[in-house]
Amino acid sequence: HAVYGVEKWGKDLIVVTGDGEIGLRNPARPDAPAVSLPEILRDLEQRGIRAPMLLRISSYLENEIAHINNSFAEAIARSGYKGVYRGVFPIKVNQQAQVIDRIVEFGHRYNYGLEAGSKPELVIALAHKLAPEALIVCNGVKDAEFIRLAILSRKLGFNTVIVLESPKEAETVIEVYKELGIEPLLGVRVKLTNQISGKWEESSGDRSSFGMNTDQLVRVVDKLRDAGLIHCLKLQHSHLGSQVPDVNDVRRAVGEACRYFTELNAEGVPLSHLDLGGGMGVDYTGEKRATENSINYTVEEYCANVVETVAYAMDEAGVDHPTIVTESGRAVVATSSMLVFNVLESTLYDAPTAPGVEPDDHHLVADLAAVDGYLTPARLQECWNDATFYRNELRALFRRGYVGLRQMARAERIYLSLMARIKTMVAEVEAETDLDVQMEKIADIYHCNFSLFQSLPDVWAIDQLHPIVPLQMLNREPDRRAVLSDITCDSDGKVDRFILADGVSPSLPVHSLPEDEDYYLGVFFVGAYQETLGDLHNLFGDTNVVTIDLRADGGFDLLHEQEGDTISEVLSYVEYDPADCVAAFRKLVDGAISNGGLKASERKLIIGAYRDSINGYTYYE
Numbered sequence: 001h002a003v004y005g006v007e008k009w010g011k012d013l014i015v016v017t018g019d020g021e022i023g024l025r026n027p028a029r030p031d032a033p034a035v036s037l038p039e040i041l042r043d044l045e046q047r048g049i050r051a052p053m054l055l056r057i058s059s060y061l062e063n064e065i066a067h068i069n070n071s072f073a074e075a076i077a078r079s080g081y082k083g084v085y086r087g088v089f090p091i092k093v094n095q096q097a098q099v100i101d102r103i104v105e106f107g108h109r110y111n112y113g114l115e116a117g118s119k120p121e122l123v124i125a126l127a128h129k130l131a132p133e134a135l136i137v138c139n140g141v142k143d144a145e146f147i148r149l150a151i152l153s154r155k156l157g158f159n160t161v162i163v164l165e166s167p168k169e170a171e172t173v174i175e176v177y178k179e180l181g182i183e184p185l186l187g188v189r190v191k192l193t194n195q196i197s198g199k200w201e202e203s204s205g206d207r208s209s210f211g212m213n214t215d216q217l218v219r220v221v222d223k224l225r226d227a228g229l230i231h232c233l234k235l236q237h238s239h240l241g242s243q244v245p246d247v248n249d250v251r252r253a254v255g256e257a258c259r260y261f262t263e264l265n266a267e268g269v270p271l272s273h274l275d276l277g278g279g280m281g282v283d284y285t286g287e288k289r290a291t292e293n294s295i296n297y298t299v300e301e302y303c304a305n306v307v308e309t310v311a312y313a314m315d316e317a318g319v320d321h322p323t324i325v326t327e328s329g330r331a332v333v334a335t336s337s338m339l340v341f342n343v344l345e346s347t348l349y350d351a352p353t354a355p356g357v358e359p360d361d362h363h364l365v366a367d368l369a370a371v372d373g374y375l376t377p378a379r380l381q382e383c384w385n386d387a388t389f390y391r392n393e394l395r396a397l398f399r400r401g402y403v404g405l406r407q408m409a410r411a412e413r414i415y416l417s418l419m420a421r422i423k424t425m426v427a428e429v430e431a432e433t434d435l436d437v438q439m440e441k442i443a444d445i446y447h448c449n450f451s452l453f454q455s456l457p458d459v460w461a462i463d464q465l466h467p468i469v470p471l472q473m474l475n476r477e478p479d480r481r482a483v484l485s486d487i488t489c490d491s492d493g494k495v496d497r498f499i500l501a502d503g504v505s506p507s508l509p510v511h512s513l514p515e516d517e518d519y520y521l522g523v524f525f526v527g528a529y530q531e532t533l534g535d536l537h538n539l540f541g542d543t544n545v546v547t548i549d550l551r552a553d554g555g556f557d558l559l560h561e562q563e564g565d566t567i568s569e570v571l572s573y574v575e576y577d578p579a580d581c582v583a584a585f586r587k588l589v590d591g592a593i594s595n596g597g598l599k600a601s602e603r604k605l606i607i608g609a610y611r612d613s614i615n616g617y618t619y620y621e
């Protein structure tokens with residue numbers, strides 16, 4: 001199993017057990033044995049809960065919240081920083097009730113708050129009992145209704161901060177203040193000019209969509225002063241970006257944010273909170289390097305760098321140390337969810353034996369078969385090129401009618417038998433060849449029971465890498481290489497980049513599918529952004545979602561189950577009334593009985609089949 005690099009990316013949460021199965025460890029209980037993930041699936045299956053499913057590990061969420069809050073607290077204590085840390089969780093990163101409820105519960109002792117980027121998210125935030133000092137930070141475009149609700153919520157004791165995104169928003173706030181006569185708690189969103197490298201480079205710097213430039217900032221300060229509200233401006237917000245790969249970019253951006261803070265202070269703005277937005281990354285690949293899917297820092301280093309940079313800038317300007325706020329989302333939730341699905345079948349891209357060449361076969365069939373005679377590790381690439389050329393020429397002849405069906409089938413099988421030998425040799429050749437790189441062209445296709453568009457949208461949209469690994473048989477040598485194809489009818493629905501111990505590979509080492517049991521794969525660290533960004537392509541709906549807690553004795557507790565969408569539910573999302581569908585189908589059936597196409601005795605069976613489908617799971621059962 002060393003090939004999968006679980007030790008590298010698993011963060012000690014995901015491990016391989018002595019039985020060759022993926023195990024889940026709870027770092028908060030280092031002495032507890034790892035809980036076998038296939039064992040969890042077997043148990044859930046007995047309870048009637050089947051894959052594909054999203055498994056949320058509550059303990060991982062709790063640990064991550066503790067990790068970030070404790071790391072800031074330690075950095076603050078170690079450096080003698082005079083302010084405190086008050087994190088907020090950005091609801092958009094995972095809005096699911098089971099996740100937000102637990103974040104609020106686990107975060108209570110840290111005065112952990114919520115960030116709302118829209119009216120619906122503010123409505124979610126206000127449905128929770130937060131700790132007395134926790135913040136609700138409101139970002140995004142806000143109309144008067146949004147602002148009114150934010151201001152009124154202060155009457156209930158919520159520390160709801162309206163972060164002004166533009167001078168126009170400041171005018172709306174002033175109007176609502178005059179209407180209600182209640183003072184708002186305000187912030188200003190400042191656009192930093194520093195660009196931050198990585199996948200989200202465009203969301204930072206001059207051209208980013210959100211926040212104000214210096215000119216707009218000054219106008220807002222003047223407007224608030226004129227309206228007698230400058231004393232309400234307590235927070236400066238400067239979003240650093242997302243999945244920031246290089247910690248030195250964090251330092252540079254925080255330094256710039258501090259310049260605005262100290263300048264505003266010099267203008268007499270009584271700021272007390274510095275909000276640095278999101279950006280703390282997740283090391284998806286385990287490389288520990290500043291690459292798109294990895295980061296070159298730990299949570300502790302991130303916190304220490306932020307605290308140190310803010311302290312230095314404030315001390316230099318003689319400004320009191322502010323409360324530090326961050327809105328880390330990805331780093332809080334990504335590791336806590338995993339997607340698990342079964343492989344339905346495989347299209348093998350090789351064949352164990354080659355048929356003989358028939359006397360009447362085209363000479364290209366003989367040329368193809370002859371490649372076997374000079375196939376050696378040294379001539380691997382040449383043999384692959386030749387075999388592919390002859391096979392393609394034969395396909396062209398087939399299309400024009402010069403080669404028949406049986407002859408073409410023979411040629412395809414000879415080709416596949418050559419591929420079988422080439423694959424074995426590629427695996428044995430030490431030096432990297434072009435074939436290594438082209439492996440996906442000769443890899444098997446494993447057809448899997450999930451929708452990429454519903455469950456892993458970032459893999460499709462932005463080439464996000466997540467660790468993917470078989471959950472069982474890991475004490476056996478994987479004997480095949482595969483790319484994964486999902487259950488949608490879209491050729492884009494495939495995964496062909498995998499994190500392995502020695503880097504990113506176009507195919508995943510897998511085992512021949514066992515005949516008498518399911519073969520499961522797990523996709524890890526999918527807790528951030530994937531659930532709501534997913535869509536209904538081909539009408540595959542939400543998967544089953546199960547939340548569990550890892551026990552100290554190596555068992556687990558089932559905390560919550562959310563059944564996946566039924567077909568009836570997804571139909572209603574696209575404007576169908578399922579009852580109307582059943583009625584329309586029944587009418588067609590009765591019509592067929594009237595005109596003699598169907599026997600009356602078949603009515604029950606056919607309508608029953610329709611009803612069973614409409615009430616069932618959208619995935620393969």
Ligand code: PLP
Pocket residue numbers: 090093115139239241242243277278279280327328329330331528
């Ligand atoms: N805060 C704001 C304003 C954001 O736009 C985002 C996401 O881009 C976040 C917080 C969360 O960022 P991350 O998930 O990288 O921590």
